[in-house]
Amino acid sequence: MQRDSSGLQVLGRQECLDLLSTAPIGRIVFTDRALPAVQPVNFHLDGHFIVIRTSIGSKLAAATRHAVVAFEADEFDPESRTGWSVTAVGRSRAATDPAEIDRLAALPLAAWAPGDRGHYVVVEAEQVSGRRLTG
């Protein structure tokens, strides 16, 4: 079992993806007008692609177009001070091909927020890292 310099257990890529697939919410991290920005979103993990539904005019859609973004999910128990976090970094893009949009629309990915959410942002989990805090 590998530990990092902080004493946290280092997770392997497959374990990170398995944990990511269990999380209802993640946070997409991007740059908005040269400032760091972060937005929680619900998502679906499609292989090693993170799929997010948004509206085409959203700040998220604009800021993540052909950008390198980070995507983070975690789960911690404040009582036992245990938990895990996973971060994926990779290129994001908008789905524009009609066949791909049809396929993504069939994924089990309901929008939690109101409004038109027919636009899909796809983030490739190129670099994946994760840590577990064992208390």
Place this chain on the structure above:
Amino acid sequence: MQRDSSGLQVLGRQECLDLLSTAPIGRIVFTDRALPAVQPVNFHLDGHFIVIRTSIGSKLAAATRHAVVAFEADEFDPESRTGWSVTAVGRSRAATDPAEIDRLAALPLAAWAPGDRGHYVVVEAEQVSGRRLTG
């Protein structure tokens, strides 16, 4: 009650700070070697300053020195699809004054992760924004 373009309820600054003070965990968002980076941390809200304990040699300590960072906390219920998120953006700095370090060390802020955690990063919540998802 103000709503944003996505239909989410817009929270005022004081409500954002009140919610932030209830969160056991937040995520600090910064840039690491020109890539977006995000790390979950436990923290204490001291007025409108977010106080984080880390070790002096950590990536977090290095990357947040005199940087503008974002700090996010949220709480969502997947069943009801309700919840809130708050993001603060501001300058971060290391506490270096011995009197300030003594004061910060007396805050109710236990380190969850193992190792020496005698280094404090302080983020000023200059811009604060928050949203509530009411289902």
